[in-house]
Amino acid sequence: MKESTRNLFELAGKVAIVTGASKGIGLSIARGLAEYGAKVVISSRSQESLDIVAKELLVEGLKVFPYECHVGDENQRKDLVKKTIDIYGRIDILINNAAINPVHNSIENISSEVYDKMLNVNLKAAFDLSNLCFPYLKKDKQGAVVNIASVEGLKPSFGLGLYSITKAALIMLTQVQAKEWGKHGIRSNAICPGLIKTKFSSALWQNEKLKKQIEKHLPAGRVAEPIEMSGLAVYLSSSAASYTTGGIYTADGGHMTI
Numbered sequence: 001m002k003e004s005t006r007n008l009f010e011l012a013g014k015v016a017i018v019t020g021a022s023k024g025i026g027l028s029i030a031r032g033l034a035e036y037g038a039k040v041v042i043s044s045r046s047q048e049s050l051d052i053v054a055k056e057l058l059v060e061g062l063k064v065f066p067y068e069c070h071v072g073d074e075n076q077r078k079d080l081v082k083k084t085i086d087i088y089g090r091i092d093i094l095i096n097n098a099a100i101n102p103v104h105n106s107i108e109n110i111s112s113e114v115y116d117k118m119l120n121v122n123l124k125a126a127f128d129l130s131n132l133c134f135p136y137l138k139k140d141k142q143g144a145v146v147n148i149a150s151v152e153g154l155k156p157s158f159g160l161g162l163y164s165i166t167k168a169a170l171i172m173l174t175q176v177q178a179k180e181w182g183k184h185g186i187r188s189n190a191i192c193p194g195l196i197k198t199k200f201s202s203a204l205w206q207n208e209k210l211k212k213q214i215e216k217h218l219p220a221g222r223v224a225e226p227i228e229m230s231g232l233a234v235y236l237s238s239s240a241a242s243y244t245t246g247g248i249y250t251a252d253g254g255h256m257t258i
Contacts, residue, residue: 008240012037015088016237017080017133019071019125020098022049024198025148025229029095032230033237034062038093041084043069071098071125072117081132091136093237096126097148099166101200107161115162122166127173130188134181141185144237147174148229149190151252167192171248178246187245189236194252196224219254 016033020026021042034040034057042057042064044050050066057064065087069080084091099122103114130145137143152160153167170190177188195214197205205211205223215221232251235241250256 005240008242009036009234009238011093011234011238014038014092014237015084015090016040016093016095017043017084017091017129018095018097019043019069019129021095022046022053024200025193025196025226026095026097027053028226028230029097029146029148029233030064031057031062032227032234033093033095034064036234036238038237039063039065039088041065041067041080041087043067043071043080044098045070071129072121074128077125077129077132081129081136085136090139091133092140092142093144093146094130094133094137095146095148095233095237096129096170098125099148099200101160101163103162104159104203106159107165110162118162118166119169122163123169123173126170130173130177134184134186137186138181138184142239142242143181143184143186144241145174145177145186145188146233146236147171147188147190149174149192149248151192151194151250151255154192154248154250154256174248175246182245187236187241189241189244189247189249191229191232191236192248192250192252193229194218194224194250194255196226196229198226217258219257222253224251224253 016038018030021030022044047068054066069076149170150167152164156164174190
């Protein structure tokens with residue numbers, strides 16, 4: 001019997017971890033994975049925020065478990081993986097979404113403290129979490145890692161230099177994972193969002209003058225909603241993407257064509 005394309009997206013029986021999942025892109029991806037049947041551990045720095053989100057998703061019949069984790073903390077990263085295994089006994093999908101960008105300045109004005117903080121959260125956390133999940137991702141030779149990078153990692157903007165550096169490194173991490181872990185049946189891909197209506201990027205899209213300038217130059221002519229990132233994440237997490245690894249996918253309204 002021929003397999004239905006529709007069934008390739010099915011995630012029933014899969015367990016996923018999504019970081020930075022209490023809002024924005026992370027929440028949309030977590031919801032998408034759960035809608036396709038995955039059991040999803042949602043994490044962020046605030047248990048209170050996670051509990052609110054989890055309550056809403058559980059009412060919708062989605063299978064989620066909220067667990068507080070500051071990805072910049074090594075011990076909390078270990079606890080997140082351990083808790084997932086304790087609850088579900090497996091990890092099939094890892095979405096490294098959590099990130100920070102506390103400054104808007106030229107690189108010569110950025111302190112070593114800020115540099116270390118951004119590298120720790122935006123890059124080291126994804127590196128370490130992936131390695132912690134590695135023994136479980138390789139178990140059935142169908143593991144999937146999706147790293148949420150940014151178009152800033154492909155083409156820098158003024159004032160976002162250090163953020164661009166961390167995301168460029170995350171893109172390379174993705175390709176190294178794909179190259180080294182392919183033999184274990186683990187696929188690793190990166191999504192590079194453009195400007196999305198999230199709290200993270202609110203300084204850009206809530207400035208009406210700036211927003212209009214951006215929209216004028218974007219081929220899509222608008223700023224995206226977080227849910228517009230979820231479909232690509234579901235695809236990359238599913239069997240529909242079984243031959244897809246090491247890919248860098250922009251979802252940017254055409255930003256990279258400008």
